Amino acid sequence: MRISESLDQDMAAGALNGSHAPQCAARCVGIVIAVPEPMASELKDARASFGDPLAAVIPAHITLVTTTETDDWEATLNHVRDVAAAQKPFRVTLDGTASFRPVSPVVYLNVGEGFDECTALHKELQSGPLARELAFPFHPHVTVAHDVSEQGMDEAVRRLSGYSAGFTVDRVGLYEHDATGLWKLHEHVRLGARDRRS
Numbered sequence: 001m002r003i004s005e006s007l008d009q010d011m012a013a014g015a016l017n018g019s020h021a022p023q024c025a026a027r028c029v030g031i032v033i034a035v036p037e038p039m040a041s042e043l044k045d046a047r048a049s050f051g052d053p054l055a056a057v058i059p060a061h062i063t064l065v066t067t068t069e070t071d072d073w074e075a076t077l078n079h080v081r082d083v084a085a086a087q088k089p090f091r092v093t094l095d096g097t098a099s100f101r102p103v104s105p106v107v108y109l110n111v112g113e114g115f116d117e118c119t120a121l122h123k124e125l126q127s128g129p130l131a132r133e134l135a136f137p138f139h140p141h142v143t144v145a146h147d148v149s150e151q152g153m154d155e156a157v158r159r160l161s162g163y164s165a166g167f168t169v170d171r172v173g174l175y176e177h178d179a180t181g182l183w184k185l186h187e188h189v190r191l192g193a194r195d196r197r198s
Helices: 006-013 039-049 073-086 115-125 150-159 193-197
Strands: 027-034 061-070 090-099 106-111 141-146 164-169 171-177 182-190
Touching: 027 073, 039 141, 039 150, 061 073, 061 115, 061 171, 073 115, 073 171, 073 182, 073 193, 090 115, 090 141, 090 150, 106 150, 141 150
Parallel strands: none
Antiparallel strands: 027 061, 027 171, 061 141, 090 106, 090 164, 106 141, 171 182
């Protein structure tokens, strides 16, 4: 079971903010949970050590919505904000490694606590103006090696097998891929805003 890796692949030519991605027929969005510091730097260094060139250009993250076209940007913004407002902040733990091999050359950190919340958020976000069929079932994870040698993937599985860390998710990053061919952070959308207004 795996999620499509297309957002990772689309962002491979540059950092998440301002990176090039394949052209979309319309505007495209991607929605992620960023892994905070110091974990982000730890995982960047680890990913680089496994021979993954994407380590330098893709910050550690959990993809909630992979590259998805939208023909109504205003409706998409309202949809994402409404979904986020209804979701209270939650805790995520990253616990050990797993792999999508042989289906896909990816090693990742498991999402332990927060798995259900990520899955529910994905389901709600990937609806309405962002509804589409995915090639694979959604599976929240943090990629630590992608399309590297078998030796590099084996090393990633071994070296991070005991990895354990956690953080609170209180926002998601909404990215847009515009007509210029760049991924740009549109905004950080806070979770639970509805509760704070009540």
